[in-house]
Amino acid sequence: MSAPRVQRLFHWFQRTRVGRSIFRVGLPQSNLERSQAMVSSFLLHVQPAKVGRHALRPSTTFGLGLISLYLFFILIGTGVLLMFYYVPSTGHAYDVMKDLQFVVSAGLIVRNMHRWAAHLMVFFVMLHLCRVFYTAAYKPPREFNWVIGTGLFLVTLGLSFTGYLLPWDQLAFWAITVGSNIAGYAPVIGPKLQFLMLGGHTVGQEALTRFYALHVIVLPSIALLMISVHLFRVRKDGGLARPDEPANTVQQMEVSQLPTNKSYGLMELARGTTPQVGLNPADEVFSWPNLVFRELLLLLATIAVVLFLAIFWNAPLEELANPIHPPNPAKAPWYFLGLQELVSYSAFWGGVVVPGVLVAGLVFLPYLDRQRRGVGRWFAPERKLATTLFTIGLIIAIVLTTIGTVFRGPNWSWQVPWKQSPAPTEGP
Amino acid sequence: MTDAPLRRFYGWFTVLGLLVGALVVIAYYRDEFRDWKDYQRTFQREELRRATTPEQQALAKDLTLQVRQILLPDLNRVDRCTTCHLAVEDPSYGGYPQPLAYHPQHDQHPFDKFGCTICHRGQGRATTVADAHGAVPHWDSPMLPLKYIQASCGQCHQAADNPAAPELARGAQVFEASGCRGCHKLEGIGGIVGPELDKVGARRSPDWLKAHFLAPATVTPGSGMPPQKFSGQDLEAITLFMLSQTGETMPGFYSSMKVIPSAGEGRRLFQQKGCIGCHSVGGQGGKTGPSLDDVGLRRSPTWMIQHFQNPQAVSPGTVMPRFGFTEAEARALTDFLMNLRDQTMALTLPSLMSPVERGHEVFRKYGCIGCHGADAKGGVPNPNAKTAELVPGLTFVGDGYTKDELKARIVKGQREITPMDPKRPPPPLYMPAWGGIIQDAELDDLVAYLISLKPKSEDLGF
Numbered sequence: 001m002s003a004p005r006v007q008r009l010f011h012w013f014q015r016t017r018v019g020r021s022i023f024r025v026g027l028p029q030s031n032l033e034r035s036q037a038m039v040s041s042f043l044l045h046v047q048p049a050k051v052g053r054h055a056l057r058p059s060t061t062f063g064l065g066l067i068s069l070y071l072f073f074i075l076i077g078t079g080v081l082l083m084f085y086y087v088p089s090t091g092h093a094y095d096v097m098k099d100l101q102f103v104v105s106a107g108l109i110v111r112n113m114h115r116w117a118a119h120l121m122v123f124f125v126m127l128h129l130c131r132v133f134y135t136a137a138y139k140p141p142r143e144f145n146w147v148i149g150t151g152l153f154l155v156t157l158g159l160s161f162t163g164y165l166l167p168w169d170q171l172a173f174w175a176i177t178v179g180s181n182i183a184g185y186a187p188v189i190g191p192k193l194q195f196l197m198l199g200g201h202t203v204g205q206e207a208l209t210r211f212y213a214l215h216v217i218v219l220p221s222i223a224l225l226m227i228s229v230h231l232f233r234v235r236k237d238g239g240l241a242r243p244d245e246p247a248n249t250v251q252q253m254e255v256s257q258l259p260t261n262k263s264y265g266l267m268e269l270a271r272g273t274t275p276q277v278g279l280n281p282a283d284e285v286f287s288w289p290n291l292v293f294r295e296l297l298l299l300l301a302t303i304a305v306v307l308f309l310a311i312f313w314n315a316p317l318e319e320l321a322n323p324i325h326p327p328n329p330a331k332a333p334w335y336f337l338g339l340q341e342l343v344s345y346s347a348f349w350g351g352v353v354v355p356g357v358l359v360a361g362l363v364f365l366p367y368l369d370r371q372r373r374g375v376g377r378w379f380a381p382e383r384k385l386a387t388t389l390f391t392i393g394l395i396i397a398i399v400l401t402t403i404g405t406v407f408r409g410p411n412w413s414w415q416v417p418w419k420q421s422p423a424p425t426e427g428p
Numbered sequence: 429m430t431d432a433p434l435r436r437f438y439g440w441f442t443v444l445g446l447l448v449g450a451l452v453v454i455a456y457y458r459d460e461f462r463d464w465k466d467y468q469r470t471f472q473r474e475e476l477r478r479a480t481t482p483e484q485q486a487l488a489k490d491l492t493l494q495v496r497q498i499l500l501p502d503l504n505r506v507d508r509c510t511t512c513h514l515a516v517e518d519p520s521y522g523g524y525p526q527p528l529a530y531h532p533q534h535d536q537h538p539f540d541k542f543g544c545t546i547c548h549r550g551q552g553r554a555t556t557v558a559d560a561h562g563a564v565p566h567w568d569s570p571m572l573p574l575k576y577i578q579a580s581c582g583q584c585h586q587a588a589d590n591p592a593a594p595e596l597a598r599g600a601q602v603f604e605a606s607g608c609r610g611c612h613k614l615e616g617i618g619g620i621v622g623p624e625l626d627k628v629g630a631r632r633s634p635d636w637l638k639a640h641f642l643a644p645a646t647v648t649p650g651s652g653m654p655p656q657k658f659s660g661q662d663l664e665a666i667t668l669f670m671l672s673q674t675g676e677t678m679p680g681f682y683s684s685m686k687v688i689p690s691a692g693e694g695r696r697l698f699q700q701k702g703c704i705g706c707h708s709v710g711g712q713g714g715k716t717g718p719s720l721d722d723v724g725l726r727r728s729p730t731w732m733i734q735h736f737q738n739p740q741a742v743s744p745g746t747v748m749p750r751f752g753f754t755e756a757e758a759r760a761l762t763d764f765l766m767n768l769r770d771q772t773m774a775l776t777l778p779s780l781m782s783p784v785e786r787g788h789e790v791f792r793k794y795g796c797i798g799c800h801g802a803d804a805k806g807g808v809p810n811p812n813a814k815t816a817e818l819v820p821g822l823t824f825v826g827d828g829y830t831k832d833e834l835k836a837r838i839v840k841g842q843r844e845i846t847p848m849d850p851k852r853p854p855p856p857l858y859m860p861a862w863g864g865i866i867q868d869a870e871l872d873d874l875v876a877y878l879i880s881l882k883p884k885s886e887d888l889g890f
Contacts, residue, residue, distance in 0.1 A: 095553065098551075098554070101554075102508070102553055102559070105459060108459070109458075294437075297440050297441065297444055300441075300444035300447075301444055303448055304444060304451060307455060311451060311458065317566065319566050319567070
């Protein structure tokens with residue numbers, strides 16, 4: 001069926017009685033309808049009716065935030081399917097993994113999709129964070145949205161970390177044991193925090209129950225709420241950061257100053273940073289189809305990548321968790337391996353100071369870096385210092401993570417991956 | 429103007445849409461087409477070919493493609509082996525190529541109660557050939573090669589004296605006779621020089637075990653275990669016995685099979701219950717009851733079993749008490765007594781042996797042979813030990829030690845063995861402290877045995 005024919009079919013459907021009841025505007029034919037489609041549809045009204053050309057340029061954002069959002073949706077979808085089978089019990093969880101693989105229809109592919117989408121989401125959220133930093137998009141008026149974003153980054157890590165335990169295999173058990181030990185290094189509250197997290201001193205049934213509850217209800221709800229606020233603030237703070245953004249000069253009127261003999265529309269209460277302020281009409285295009293279709297294409301591409309990974313690479317599943325036999329080395333999930341590498345030098349510095357300073361630095365960044373220049377441009381020359389510092393930190397994180405992931409063998413000793421040292425020997 | 433912007437995206441939508449569609453098809457294909465379905469279709473074709481009556485034909489036609497499984501909640505297992513091995517219970521498939529072969533001799537171990545993996549190992553939940561047979565990464569329990577299958581009998585049945593599992597019984601015998609316990613603990617009895625062996629069968633492969641026996645240091649660098657000189661059959665037997673040590677505890681129904689009636693078990697009961705207090709064997713023992721030397725000739729097994737369970741029933745007025753033996757125990761005792769005609773059996777009854785003979789038994793039981801050699805002549809290599817790099821023989825200990833000194837030495841052991849060259853690694857073998865492991869009475873017998881080792885001829889001329 002050719003595309004115009006699909007379109008005709010849709011046109012016919014939206015003119016039927018049922019169609020008219022569903023679509024308030026229908027497939028837009030005119031510019032007016034294009035605006036109306038955006039404004040009057042629940043799913044689309046989050047976005048403006050018209051959007052600046054700069055927002056459509058791939059190099060503005062590379063769609064990193066949107067990809068993260070799509071991955072989150074894929075994770076919810078596959079996660080709910082997995083919940084239909086999963087039992088958060090140390091005696092059954094591992095068996096469920098085996099059943100998913102061997103007897104549940106599409107069980108393996110769903111689990112694979114969930115696993116790879118989770119890793120990808122952590123990765124893309126990190127990339128998104130880097131993008132926002134390098135384009136200085138956290139500067140006023142977007143400071144608080146950056147704070148929400150770093151919160152979402154931590155929630156993403158929390159989601160991935162809590163999900164890591166659920167298969168209850170050796171990989172899960174020891175990664176969480178190592179990861180929760182890192183939390184235990186914090187002074188004073190560390191051991192208490194670890195106890196609270198695990199519901200005991202070691203990873204066991206209580207830890208599995210807690211991680212499950214956090215993973216399937218608490219953290220996703222928080223994430224969903226924060227994502228909503230995050231997207232809302234993107235619009236309210238003036239859309240995507242752009243170089244020619246007007247300074248925030250439009251004064252908001254005090255309500256008390258307004259004459260009392262007339263009523264006021266929303267526009268009159270709006271602050272100077274709302275989306276359309278300062279935008280040159282010549283640089284604008286209609287969101288339908290320019291923005292919406294690009295977003296749909298990105299959705300298809302994201303699904304394709306996740307499906308591709310899920311078809312050809314199985315999610316890891318090692319032996320059943322065995323608290324007596326730690327693998328050597330026992331490694332945390334990859335996004336914590338930089339920390340684990342640091343912890344191997346010093347538990348206090350690697351487990352407390354560095355992550356503490358990192359998180360605090362990220363959260364308070366917009367309030368520390370008060371220079372207002374360079375917004376909306378990649379690696380703006382005016383921000384040489386900030387860019388350099390961030391890049392050095394990033395490189396250190398990448399190097400540490402790579403060392404922890406690839407170059408650490410038994411007893412956390414140096415190991416070259418292409419020259420496997422003989423397996424450690426033990427008694428019979 | 430109206431449709432132009434839309435059209436720009438058609439190409440991309442087509443490409444990405446087709447890509448996602450193709451991936452969904454691939455995912456579906458890989459999920460839907462599984463090897464086990466082919467095996468089930470082959471089975472159905474075979475059934476249709478063999479059907480002679482319309483009823484049989486209808487039955488064969490009704491075979492649906494489905495995962496078949498045996499649920500074993502007591503064993504915490506789900507065995508899906510019968511998904512492919514469809515004809516295990518049908519004798520008419522005897523000699524068919526796998527996976528459709530019939531499983532002979534399973535009447536004592538019905539599949540619905542035992543499943544498959546409890547004997548064969550492998551991965552019961554899996555439904556692909558490689559995963560199910562278990563020789564895949566991250567699965568600890570690959571299928572047991574058929575020549576070692578008797579190792580699995582040891583899961584529920586005792587190993588020693590098991591007539592149904594001769595290779596396993598032989599392995600247990602080799603284990604005891606070679607003195608492995610001198611260094612290794614098994615089921616709580618043995619030394620502490622080497623690691624415990626309670627779970628070794630779950631962690632080591634047959635090849636590893638065999639290589640380890642012949643040259644321990646090649647598979648475990650730095651191992652101080654002396655290389656063993658097993659004959660081919662003994663090597664296989666002890667490998668099999670080691671494989672049977674999985675450390676898995678079986679639930680009640682299965683572990684109740686641990687004690688099977690056997691002459692050896694009967695001997696143990698005979699000793700434990702003090703039968704010798706009233707009855708005599710080989711001229712020794714009490715006179716209250718009749719001598720039992722020729723009881724096997726006088727009585728039938730049926731009579732004896734009844735007699736053990738309720739003496740009054742077959743011998744009214746007898747003074748023999750009712751001991752409350754279980755059926756298995758009564759059978760074991762009967763087995764033992766029927767074999768009393770065999771004089772060697774009677775002679776090894778501990779209560780009838782001299783302290784020296786019993787001491788020799790103790791010497792064997794705790795594996796002293798493993799290091800001090802058969803008849804305590806020594807000669808087992810202990811690299812860098814000052815005593816000519818050998819574990820010393822014990823032939824002349826009676827000259828250097830009093831009984832109490834000997835006992836003290838055995839109880840305390842000797843952790844540090846004087847090295848020949850202090851710069852080289854210390855000698856790997858040492859004398860464990862046996863206090864608390866060897867019982868006091870056993871210790872007396874053991875010392876009597878050790879002192880008896882000095883050849884009598886040595887006294888001549890003094």
